Amino acid sequence: MSHVVLNGVTKRYGPHLALDAVDVSVAKGEMLALLGPSGCGKTTLLRCIAGLNDADAGTVSIGGADVTRMPARKRPIGMVFQSYALFPNLSAAKNVAFPLTVRRRDRKDTLKRVEELLALVGLEEHGHKLPSQLSGGQQQRVALARALAPDPEVLLLDEPLSALDAQVRTRLRDEVRRIQHQVGITTVFVTHDQSEALAISDRVAVMNAGRIEQCATPPEVYAAPSTRFAAGFVGNRNTLELPVADGRVTWGDAFDVEAPTGERALCLFRPEDVEIGADGPGLPATVDVKVFLGAVTRVYATHEGTTVFADVPSRAAASLEDGQKVFVRVAPEHVHVFAA
Amino acid sequence: MKSKLGSRIFLALLALYFALPLVAALLYSLATKWGDTVLPSGYTLHWWTDVFSRPEVSGALGRSLALSAATLAIDVLLVVPAAYWSVVHNPRVGSVVQTITVIPFAIPWVVIAAGLQLIVKDTVPQLFGTFWLLAAATAAIAFPFLYWAVENALIAADARRLSEAAATCGAHPMVTLVRVVQPAIRGGIVSGALLVAATAMNEFALAKVLVGTRYETLPLWSARVFTSRTGNDPNALAVITIFTFGLLFALSALVVWLGRGRTASSTLALARTSSSAEKG
Numbered sequence: 001m002s003h004v005v006l007n008g009v010t011k012r013y014g015p016h017l018a019l020d021a022v023d024v025s026v027a028k029g030e031m032l033a034l035l036g037p038s039g040c041g042k043t044t045l046l047r048c049i050a051g052l053n054d055a056d057a058g059t060v061s062i063g064g065a066d067v068t069r070m071p072a073r074k075r076p077i078g079m080v081f082q083s084y085a086l087f088p089n090l091s092a093a094k095n096v097a098f099p100l101t102v103r104r105r106d107r108k109d110t111l112k113r114v115e116e117l118l119a120l121v122g123l124e125e126h127g128h129k130l131p132s133q134l135s136g137g138q139q140q141r142v143a144l145a146r147a148l149a150p151d152p153e154v155l156l157l158d159e160p161l162s163a164l165d166a167q168v169r170t171r172l173r174d175e176v177r178r179i180q181h182q183v184g185i186t187t188v189f190v191t192h193d194q195s196e197a198l199a200i201s202d203r204v205a206v207m208n209a210g211r212i213e214q215c216a217t218p219p220e221v222y223a224a225p226s227t228r229f230a231a232g233f234v235g236n237r238n239t240l241e242l243p244v245a246d247g248r249v250t251w252g253d254a255f256d257v258e259a260p261t262g263e264r265a266l267c268l269f270r271p272e273d274v275e276i277g278a279d280g281p282g283l284p285a286t287v288d289v290k291v292f293l294g295a296v297t298r299v300y301a302t303h304e305g306t307t308v309f310a311d312v313p314s315r316a317a318a319s320l321e322d323g324q325k326v327f328v329r330v331a332p333e334h335v336h337v338f339a340a
Numbered sequence: 341m342k343s344k345l346g347s348r349i350f351l352a353l354l355a356l357y358f359a360l361p362l363v364a365a366l367l368y369s370l371a372t373k374w375g376d377t378v379l380p381s382g383y384t385l386h387w388w389t390d391v392f393s394r395p396e397v398s399g400a401l402g403r404s405l406a407l408s409a410a411t412l413a414i415d416v417l418l419v420v421p422a423a424y425w426s427v428v429h430n431p432r433v434g435s436v437v438q439t440i441t442v443i444p445f446a447i448p449w450v451v452i453a454a455g456l457q458l459i460v461k462d463t464v465p466q467l468f469g470t471f472w473l474l475a476a477a478t479a480a481i482a483f484p485f486l487y488w489a490v491e492n493a494l495i496a497a498d499a500r501r502l503s504e505a506a507a508t509c510g511a512h513p514m515v516t517l518v519r520v521v522q523p524a525i526r527g528g529i530v531s532g533a534l535l536v537a538a539t540a541m542n543e544f545a546l547a548k549v550l551v552g553t554r555y556e557t558l559p560l561w562s563a564r565v566f567t568s569r570t571g572n573d574p575n576a577l578a579v580i581t582i583f584t585f586g587l588l589f590a591l592s593a594l595v596v597w598l599g600r601g602r603t604a605s606s607t608l609a610l611a612r613t614s615s616s617a618e619k620g
Binding site: 051075077081156 | 497498501505507508510511523524
């Protein structure tokens, strides 16, 4: 059952169309990632759900109730900001208690709830500290606990990890997922980092220029992008522009696939789907350079001035030499073709 | 090494330039007689006890303090919510207010006072020549100090983001202003408020034009004593100069101590206002 439903949500900033009639729904307990480059409208969309931005057109409903005209403070949401936005004069515990005290909850219950939440985010020992005495990762945990404190129906996360360094980010990312699972809360998560989106969400909405290009599970978005933008934005891909002949597009003996109408087509395929072998069949090419990445080695190979890269298991790549003649092929089901 | 020595000499000269008039005034307020010698020929506290025992002086001091308090109250009640609104809810208002803050510096205060005089005479004659007209006018020329301090504090504290966070926590805007924003910008409010109080304490032109002898503030009293032929009393003036400076300096020191360095720039500005007013 859909818990959060957005219908034709449109938002303009002067002549700029930030959201172009966006329809999306989030199921109860689901984690949806809004993924896209900066300026694509993902944060605006999240702020429309939060009530921090008013939509110019369209409706937002949470739990079946239309909240389109409801101010943020009355919506059943909790939100975590990129810049933490903790109240600097209040201790961590008082920050977490804030949503409960403004709702005039019972003092005893509040204390118990704060303790529970600080334990949930692993900060039992730090409740008395001011935000300025906590690290970035700890501050973001406090912000998460504060957002969860009033037991909201929806948790909104606005690039919660992007201000943190890489190591903390990965750890906290997995922890956000654990907590979201444990609490079972419907969550919308904004990020520009595709690995983050693919790693922890149930579904990913790929956004571009105020629209949702594709909304699907991470494996689907990764393996079967439905638009050219989604194909180019998610994951590393080889992109070749090739001529179309008789409704098909071919790259020598590397692949031969069906093409859309038009004179030229754009062929995208992932480096892990490129096979490189010392023997045919395939398109003859020359190994330019190998980059060791651990489990896989990225091999760059050129055929008549066109270079593709392939991720080859490092054991197999060990037998390839720079300058070696090889054969390149891609299984047709792995080539995604779009009109150029 | 050489440039370090040079900068030290420069700083020492600067300090001397600012300190000499004050030292001279201090010595004068304590001198029995200071004629053709480099330093006074003797020292006494007579002028200090004498000045503060005069009812006209304590009256003027009381009136100046009352003016300061009223000006401060008007400015804090009007400017803090206005600055909050312009920074947090409607940044477009901010640029308009920024322009308005320049007016008291662009137009001589005497002109502002004369303009007010004319308007009030025709519209609300009951206010003409009253304390409240003076307080309102002083509030209007002193408000930029408070506005700048509060605006900077709001921006530095990221009050906009804090207000949004409070809203998503379910807090009413008034609760947000009092419990979240106000504590985060307290340093800015205090330092701006002190600048307003100092300006009101030292303001001369508005008081002279708007109320004159009907409400003699300390600067008006000083000017009267300074220009009077019969009652010329330089020692008493020196006492009042040092007293006012000491009062404002103590307040600035208090701000520095309360703000623990966060409001240092505003305190410097306060010291500048008070010393320029002394010279004026």
